[in-house]
Amino acid sequence: MYIKLQRKVFMNKSRKTKLLNYLLPLATVGLAPVAILSASCQNNAASNGELEKIKKELEQKEQELREKNEKIEQLEKEKKENEEATPQNDNAVEVEVSAHNFKNFNQEYTIQEKNNVNAYKIKDDKSKVVYVDLDEFLKVLDGLVDLKLYSSYIDEVKNRKVYLSKEKNGKTLNKLIVDWKENKIFTTSTSFFHEILKPQELTDGNQFLEIDYESKNEDDKGVSFDLGKYHMDILYKDGKLLLPFSVFNTLFMSQTFNNIYFNGKTFTNLEAGLDSWGSIEDEPRTRIRHDSGLSGQKATVEERKANFNHLAFTMDYFYGLKYYKQIESFESFISAEDKAKLLSTDPEQYNKAYVNIFHKQLNELHTRLNSFSYYETQWDQELEEKLQYPNDYGKYRIDFENNRKMLVDKFEKKFGKKISKFGPDDYIRYHGNTAIVTLLQFEDGTQEDIKGPDAWKYDTYFLMRHLMSEVSKKPEIKNIVLDIAINGGGSVNSMVRTLGFMTDKPILNREFDILNRRGDLSKSKVDTDGDNNYDGDAYEKYNWNLLVSLNTFSAANQLTSIVKEMGIAKIIGKRTGGGMSAIMPITLIDGTTITISSPNNAVFGETNKEIESGVEPDINLEYDDFYNDKKINEVLEKAKTNQSA
Template sequence: MKKIIKKLSISFLPLLTAPLIAAKCFGNSIVTTNQNYTVERHTFVNAVKDYEHIGKEGIDTYYFNNDRIPYVSVKQALSALEGVVNTKLIKIGNAFNVLHNKNYQIYHANGASLKFNWENNVIEISDPRVFGILSGKKSIGIMHNLTPLSFKSTYINGKPQSIKFGLSKYNWKIHAVNKEPIIPLFVFNLLFLSQNYYNLRFNGSEYYGVDINTIIRTSPNALSELTNKFKINPETSAQRQDAFQSLRFVFDNFYGLAEEKKIDKVGFESWLDPSIKKDILNRDPLIYNKGYFKALHGQVNELHTSVRQFNYYTPLEYTDNNYIKSLVKHSLDEYKNKVDPKFNSKWLNAGQLRTKLAALRERAIYHDDFESRRLLKVSQTINGLRLVEGNVPVVRFLPDNKSAVITLDSFSAAPLENLTNNPEENYIFDSLELMKYALDVIQRRSMETGKEINNIILDISQNDGGNVAALYKLIGLIKGKQDRKAYSYSFNTLTRTLEESVYRAEIPNKYLDKNYKWFLLTSNLSFSAANALVAYTAADKSSPSSRNVQIIGQRTGGGACAIIPIVLSDGTMIVVSSNTKIMTKSNDKHYVSVENGFEVPDKYKLDYEDFYNDDALAKLVSKK
């Protein structure tokens, strides 16, 4: 979730050109040769439609001392990304940069500072909000029906401390060219872009701006493949060392569960099994990708951390889904046989449980759906795979005639301009609209039958998370007219701050008038935002409305951290648990991480085989 911050209207200084250099044009590139570095200008292509890129130049890529590790100028790269980046937010410390004689440069944004010290090789920040510089998306956004009321940040050590990243430890340097910092492309990507869910991917010829869902390696004829220089230039040993150092930097500094995994005690390099490090350092893409799977899906072994996309050195045929599945299985089998015989894969367990519950739910016979619309499922048709309505009603009614079940498989929020005033038309795209549609059906049935519904079971047994804005709206709906507020608590492991946010959900009164008793049907698949729903309702003992919410079924799957998509220095995209860790209030003064999930009281436990048995559900919610 992005904080609400004050934007500063300031100008961005133009790039100063370096003196005494020779420039040559080669196609779309400008190649500059200096005594110890070479600069190539590469085209930038924004592949995320929600951003309107207006920059007029490519991105200058620096190579020092005949090495193949790419570096970029902070100033020039930000300027090239104009439109994706709101450069008006950024101010450089010294307006008379040509007279600047210090061994550092300071950038300012959002009331925070960022210092590049090329003598000590240290990047120092006063607060991570200095990186909140991406432009607002062209879409009206997904925060509609949600009003921010307050935000409070408290340093657990009593006072703020700057955050320092020493680059020498990872064999990187901050170079100064024309008194401006030149830093590794990986470091620029991670600091300025990844934390905003945007990244640069580089194929040796072009830069592509992508978000977490963008896939640009689609076929041999795709532009990014036709211009891919890396497929004919195998990686060097130095590049593999650099790729490992980038992975190490992520887990040493930006991994939210470093304490739980005991990485913080020894550092990632010492924590990681030596055989996995050896695989990652291998120059063969097949072997080092197996190393990544062993590291992230094996030794780390938590569902918020995974390999997302292979790099441009990896042959395109390796990106086939079936091939990836077999590679993951083979990698984890090797990990169990050679590293940890007691290994129990959370990824494989979740996949097996998902298959089981999906089959049970699709085959279930439901008591009364009152002609409710169905949830969509992927189905094979004569025209290929299509989304069609399946067997599962959005809302159904139990035999006791007092209880309804609403099924919600993800938290999604559609932009306001994509919504109509009819929830039935929008339930597929937006969680709040699905809830409104279900409540409309409940009300219509009550009027036609004269039977009032008092209990609502919200089935999140196959919900593995999603959008936090959608989550907060749903919390407001569940709390009802007396509150409508979502209170969220999180701990930032980087800044060591406890952060409390309050939002009010703006929901029509007709959906708030009824005081329902809510039950949350959970399983080990109820993960991330679904786990947070339990944390901020049933488990929030400081909230009076928690008495009206009860979890039933099986223990939730946990998941405490927001995710962050990161592109390693070799171009591999991974996703990890970020520094923002969800907490719940055990009382007014104590907060507890929700990483390990929430247990269901014994009297409300249900066997998985009965999760979609309407008679069993009716019996369960009748318990006092």
């Protein structure tokens, strides 16, 4: 049940208003008209040099005056706001507090296990919405969160708390404002949630990269999350700022590729989410699912409403393809039947709605179910064991999987072995003066993974180094085909490193964040030989080409787009499969785990053109010829002839 808290009490206004009354008169003292100064200076000018000097002094004074006037306007605005402000709090609201264990299972961060982590609930609230103290929980996450990279202050007059993300030198980067009166959270940029984090401990995603960044915002409005619109409250009680835990999890954890599960008994942090990256270990699964005591139980009607509200909040703000698919809101997009099922207390019913919405209606590969809720009777069963193919999937996924199976069969037949049995040299083959190099995904290995001789198994960069070393031993090779026809994507940084083997030009990677309305351009140089020298490392003497298909997806689709924009290779094959968004893992209140297309979208060119619908090849090649090396060579030679003509 949504409780619109009426029990707000008034507090004394701060002394800030009084201070402003003193500041305003003082700020206006001693401001001389510019025209008088200008005339006086001109009369005394003895030379062009002096006039130029005086001109600069006048410009400086004018700038100082403008800044003072702007400061005065800001002070007047703040004074008016303070006079009109109505300080409120939720001290009269009765809450129940319970203490719980917290444990981290994301190995990229060292976070100490803790007991007595508080969860708050409003007394007699049938929705049983859990709140957390924002400041307390950020401290619980010390090890993931760098407590030195942000500061905060309370402004009770304006009913808000302000958090500032900072560089190590103290410079402010972005601002987060939590307004408990309006039930809104504002940030100048969602980069705030990343700026307060420590770096990963095991994996260095930027290794062998030298990157320059450019960003351009469409406006400076920032991002405002309206919790009240989704029947959610922010509480300020007894000096504590209490956020709905589900909102805290989405904003601070999901965006940073973590998710915390609260099953009523324990807090458990995972990288991404339950079964988001395949099967997880037994300990966290048991802790999250079995130990909850909710298996085989049913949520209340009010709990299902709260779960729906959080789902709608998440999809409306964070679903990255909402504009591409012309979705006005999550609630208007889904059917009345699916909404009724989502609100049902029967797990079988709301699971059907989850499957229909995320697999069939949205019908794209980055958005999918990972695991069902805490209430599943068979708590240890993975989702893939419960879903039926093709009945529980959308048309695009079915077409994608059928096409991939066809290509994989042809590929394995070509080599006479299963992909799972491949060694490093199996990823390359030769025909005449052409080398065909195959990459099946883009991976980042941990620092431990890449130490040994089998680093190629874990990190695409080291596989490419090996393959290009082998190609270099054959002087007859003139052409290289990079085969990413069955490459489903992976790490963007790994993909950029791969492009560094093809060109010495800075790799232009364009992305557009639809939530922040910001275009980002990274320009990357790649150290392909690991000698800390980023110049002249590429294998530009070869005639590079790409082989792509419907199954060239996500980061592989993004690579194809970059190649097309930069003109560093010919693209042959079929239109790529799209997948322009980064992914974002989400945990709902009921424990259901989903992955969605995030607001961060890869785009093409300076106009930020979408690539969700795929990238068209330069030269068509039928699927039957994808592993016909003679045919590929003929296509390349014909393309060269046409180009020279």
